[in-house]
Amino acid sequence: MILIRCPYCGELRTEDELTYGGEANIARPAETVSDEAWTDYLFMRTNPKGIHQEQWCCSAGCGQWFKVVRDTVSHRILDVWKFEEVSQAAEEVA
């Protein structure tokens, strides 16, 4: 079971106290984009084997959404940061 420390309330939360929100940093396009760009936004995800930036919510705690860098193979949490912050680890991966 995945453990993540919420960057807002500071509590170490277990997976069942959290809500997974899928891949992070998916930009919502304007409604003027092509059908293809829109359906990419709707459905296409990187789905990597390895380092993945994703959204989680401290849903049974403080209710805040935050971002996480997780290794999808080992489930190791490499970084956790608030929406208004920038992740050092995420920068390095990018």
Next chain:
Amino acid sequence: MTTHGYRLPSGGRIDRTRTIAFEFNGRRLSGHPGDTLASALMANGVDIIGRSFKYRRPRGLYGAGVEDPNSMVAVRDAYGYEPALRAGQVRLGDGMQAWSVRGWPSAVFDVGGGVQLVSGLLNAGFYYKTFKWPSWSWFEPWIRRATGFGCPQAVDENRKVHHRHATYDVLIVGGGPAGLATARSLIGSGLRVFLAEDQPQLGGSLNWEAALIDGQSGSAWAASMARTLAEDSHTTILTSTTVTGAYENDHFVLVQSFWDDRGVHTECLWKLRAHHVVLATGMIERPLLFPDNDRPGIMLSGTVRRMINEFGVAPARRMAIYTNNDSGYLTALAAYRAGMAIAAVVDTRSAEAAMHATLSKEMGIPCLFDAQIQATAGYRRLATITVRQVSAVTKIACDGLAVSGGFSPCVHLAGHRGSKPVYDPTCGAFVPGDVPERWHVVGGVKATLDLSATFADAGAVAHTIRAGRGGLGSAHSPRVDVLSLGTGAIPTQPSVGSSSRMWVDFQNDVKASDIELAAREGYVAIEHLKRYTTLGMGTDQGRTSNVVGLSLLAALTNRTLSEVGTTTFRPPYTAIRLGTIANARRGDLFKPRRLFPTHGVHENRSAVFEDFGWERPDWYRSNANEREAAVALEMAAVRNHVGVFDASSLGKIEVTGPDAAKFLSRFYVSNLMTLKPERVRYSVMLKEDGVIFDDGVVSCLSDNHFLASPTSGNAEAVAAWFERWRQTEWPTMQVAISPVTANWTSIALAGPLARALLARLQPDFDISNDAFPHMQIREGTVGGVSARVARISFTGELQFEVSVQARYASSLLSTVLTAEGDLEPRPVGLEAWLRLRLEKGYLHVGSDTNGRTTPLDIGMGGIVAKRQDDFIGKRSLKLAFATSSEREQLVGLRALDGSLEVGGRILSRGHTQVPCPTEGYVTSACFSPSVGESIGLALIQRGHTRDGEVVKVFCGGTPISCRISNPIFYDPTNQRLQA
């Protein structure tokens, strides 16, 4: 029945002073405390425990514990019933009843035994091939009746269950010599250590192997270790506890069983985290492949030693041993010391390689080298083996055969964490490869056969763990004098003989010939082989058979075992009772009941409740004793005078702040920027894919203060949806979201006399039709308390929804229902309410919409077209899927003959009989008293263009005729709700 197994006059860890009575397949038998069901059956001479899965071969005990692929039994003890356990897993209890799970009508005389004659039909890929040709349906009834692992019984369990959560510094999995020595060396380190052992007592193989440690027997040493550890305040020891799964972040699931003389009375499911993990799970013996290697009487070599030394049971009168490694000689010695007759040791190796051969020779045990078993014979039980050597073929009479093909480490838990086992050719075994951080592997699980080496290993691991915590405590180094298991065994290729008589996976009846066939047909990837042949599937998970099957496939495809690899290990290691996982979450405790604040008032009116997430009145016995009559009266009340409906579960989300209108507009199809104070607007909201997610009204209380009313079922989801977008996409918007559903109670007054009823509550504002028109909201005082009153309608009648703080709810509802005079307000339940809305053609999200329905499909295309700015899901409505002319669209249906039913399929044009293609279905239906017809809503392809068309709808088992119509059946010009 002839008896082969028997109780030895002495030995074992059983309590011979007491006798336990039990039943097997209706026969009354007895055993002793300390027995497992397996050892007790063996002591009673029971040869056949069940029939095999596909070919109905008679099968006997093969292994002493969970590794046994054969001895599946259903067991009833004093506390419950389990349909599929291995006999070796079950501690014998007084009055216990056990049955063979395969074999009908009985395991010994099995009508399905004829399957052996047609066994050619059931080879590898049988299911896949049968699905394609000739026809699965030919085989299905026969297969379904003949296969399976026992039947569940719907009985109340008396077993207690509880769950525990814990965190420890060190988890040691396995209480054999490796685990005990590691735990002993961690004493004094200050670390909190948790040791889990799946057997009832610590010691593992020391309980039956002939070892001498620190001058005492292995079992005595284990007992003294157990005492030392029990005295240590930092060490927790759990026996009868299986670690069933390892998960990320070193989270483990353990199942602890509590036994007494009558069975398992309690199970505890542990969810445990550990910083360090010591894997000391040991290993399981492998079989050898030879023709008819599955006859009752043939079993694993170590099982024979265990039966003799732990349970005081001789598995046979005259034992032979077949081995490719030194451990077979330990079995010969154990049997010899127990006074059993030994027919021969058959060794696949040459004389020079067999290190214990001289020992056996000195005791007069015949040893055959460079030898293979080429045949076995016996009716219902082994009687002879035929051994082939270079220059001779010998037939040997024996009723038991101990088999050892080497050892397979129990690497499963590391595998659960994605650690791939690697093949070590020097010891002939798959050992854990790269294990997760802070995992340590000790003893048999890394194929260490030598006890001194295991103890040295345990000391080193304990040292590493201690070093990370300041290095307190000291190593403990037991002195060992033990007959070693010798060297590891390279998996041996099958002996001579027909591969279609050699069983690899006993539980799934997979033969060497099946693996050959799969390889010929190209199923050479190990995961494909598994699924094609069913090798290693089911509850057995190939504990004994995997490596045997892998080495066969490797030889057939000229690859090494490393190249072939293993299949994926998944939790759980052994089956867990579903009741143990469920714990208290069953029956009335499955989830909390949510009661309205007014629940008692509804009870006083004899409401019949249904659980819709909330306990809601479905109808009222105070109206009529029978549901249909009550619903009719409740509907009539709303249509003719006034009905009172508790709408408290309706979602209520307050959205406040300067950007509130702009924020809400981004969620709804309708523009809410133009919504003025005291006004209410109905709309739907979509997900980004354009599909309808929810509907409801939004009220503007003041410029910066809105109230959204999602449906009851989505109240929480919509609030979470709003909050997610606010935080993650639009963090700069000045808006606050407050879900207040449970803070308010809403009572709807509906009907021509609704205004008169509201007037009785003396609102401090004008409620006349001119001052307070339809689709508006007022805040004020009603019945002496502050209230919000919305004039909206779900029924098509004049309707006021009065919301007050939850604590005033009962008082308000009672006051309304007891209004005196000619009003005669009636309580109205959910069923009447939904039929009233159906008469009016109002859709019910989730019933009249599905996971594909867009606002264009429900007639809201005009509103969508008017929107200039963006909203969630808008762009998807321009995609080809949404604009297709073939879409199912919501329409009304009127039955011309028969009655409409929810789920009834609309037959495609030109068809009058089923089976035929269909083009939609009925989403809501009822008989409408107001219209006097059976009416419904339906999603029908191109429905909006087909008004007036007569279609056939399959209802009540027959196609009926219906006319497609406007969905508003009642008061289509909205005269009544404007009144």
